[in-house]
Amino acid sequence: MKPITASAMLLVILLGALFIYVVEDIPAFGDPNSPANKWINLSISVDTTPDVLTGLNDGVVPDILAEKITDRGFPLPRGYKVVEEGGGWNVLIPTGERLYPELQEYYFIKREGDRLWVYRYSVPLRWETKCEEEIGTPNMVTAGLADYRGYDTLGETTVIFTAGVAVILLLRRRGKL
Amino acid sequence: MKKKPDVIINTIARLMIPFIQMYALYVMVGTEGAGGGFQGGVVFAASFVLFVTAFGITKGRSRLPESWNTALSSLGLYFYAGIGILCIILSLGVANYLNYGALPLAELIDRAMTRGLMISFVVEVGIAITVMAVFTSIFFDLAWKPEEDKGGEQ
Numbered sequence: 312m313k314p315i316t317a318s319a320m321l322l323v324i325l326l327g328a329l330f331i332y333v334v335e336d337i338p339a340f341g342d343p344n345s346p347a348n349k350w351i352n353l354s355i356s357v358d359t360t361p362d363v364l365t366g367l368n369d370g371v372v373p374d375i376l377a378e379k380i381t382d383r384g385f386p387l388p389r390g391y392k393v394v395e396e397g398g399g400w401n402v403l404i405p406t407g408e409r410l411y412p413e414l415q416e417y418y419f420i421k422r423e424g425d426r427l428w429v430y431r432y433s434v435p436l437r438w439e440t441k442c443e444e445e446i447g448t449p450n451m452v453t454a455g456l457a458d459y460r461g462y463d464t465l466g467e468t469t470v471i472f473t474a475g476v477a478v479i480l481l482l483r484r485r486g487k488l
Numbered sequence: 489m490k491k492k493p494d495v496i497i498n499t500i501a502r503l504m505i506p507f508i509q510m511y512a513l514y515v516m517v518g519t520e521g522a523g524g525g526f527q528g529g530v531v532f533a534a535s536f537v538l539f540v541t542a543f544g545i546t547k548g549r550s551r552l553p554e555s556w557n558t559a560l561s562s563l564g565l566y567f568y569a570g571i572g573i574l575c576i577i578l579s580l581g582v583a584n585y586l587n588y589g590a591l592p593l594a595e596l597i598d599r600a601m602t603r604g605l606m607i608s609f610v611v612e613v614g615i616a617i618t619v620m621a622v623f624t625s626i627f628f629d630l631a632w633k634p635e636e637d638k639g640g641e642q
Contacts, residue, residue, distance in 0.1 A: 453607060454519070457607040472618055482632075
């Protein structure tokens with residue numbers, strides 16, 4: 312066996328192993344609580360002490376937790392609000408959009424035993440839950456394609472236009488438009 | 489070399505093309521059904537491909553002249569980018585690019601409805617026009633043979 316064949320074989324086997332690992336590792340399809348669909352655990356946790364709990368119940372994220380969140384690079388903006396919700400606390404933040412001034416869900420502080428864990432909601436949550444109310448269509452795909460990710464679609468259309476122009480430049484030889 | 493027109497192919501193409509184009513319009517317009525601008529545009533381009541297959545390329549070009557085709561392929565992109573600019577201009581610089589909810593139409597009807605209408609009747613149609621024109625243009629450029637040049641248009 313030539314060395315190049317052996318190394319190619321090795322690469323193929325490694326790639327296959329990686330794919331098998333990925334398939335085993337991703338959350339079950341359609342699991343509504345998986346990281347991709349609902350939230351991500353930021354691996355930030357504190358003990359449940361009485362003053363932390365009273366702070367959260369009063370609508371303030373305690374300093375010990377806020378510092379850890381800021382260290383992770385997701386600082387809490389001004390004007391946030393804490394609302395208790397089954398098994399934890401929702402942290403709502405203002406996003407500064409002029410036409411949609413209401414607060415948006417951002418963090419979830421979950422109580423598990425005697426630890427508090429910080430979760431961050433993933434982007435599709437607003438897209439999934441609010442698209443009918445904000446865009447007036449039950450079709451999530453269209454709402455995402457042309458509205459929430461409008462720039463992306465504009466770029467895709469430009470790519471197709473560029474392909475057409477390239478073919479015209481290469482193959483059209485008749486000097487007449 | 490001129491091929492003789494085939495009665496079966498011509499009749500079936502004549503029958504199918506209007507339905508294909510109607511289906512393309514159904515796919516491209518509206519936000520509630522499946523599909524969208526890209527798919528609708530490609531289905532529309534497929535109807536031109538069928539026309540050329542059945543009736544020949546010179547007749548196909550006379551139905552969709554090259555000048556129209558070139559103009560249409562950028563017109564759709566102008567629709568899409570233009571509605572984005574209009575959102576900034578008509579809201580006097582308050583809103584972002586492509587923020588359909590800021591159009592003055594939202595004062596008359598619901599804001600959510602404005603966004604839905606703009607998506608279904610401007611953005612998707614714009615995408616569909618560009619995709620249809622570009623795919624048709626690519627097909628015509630690839631299918632054109634030099635000997636057909638003389639018997640061509642006019």
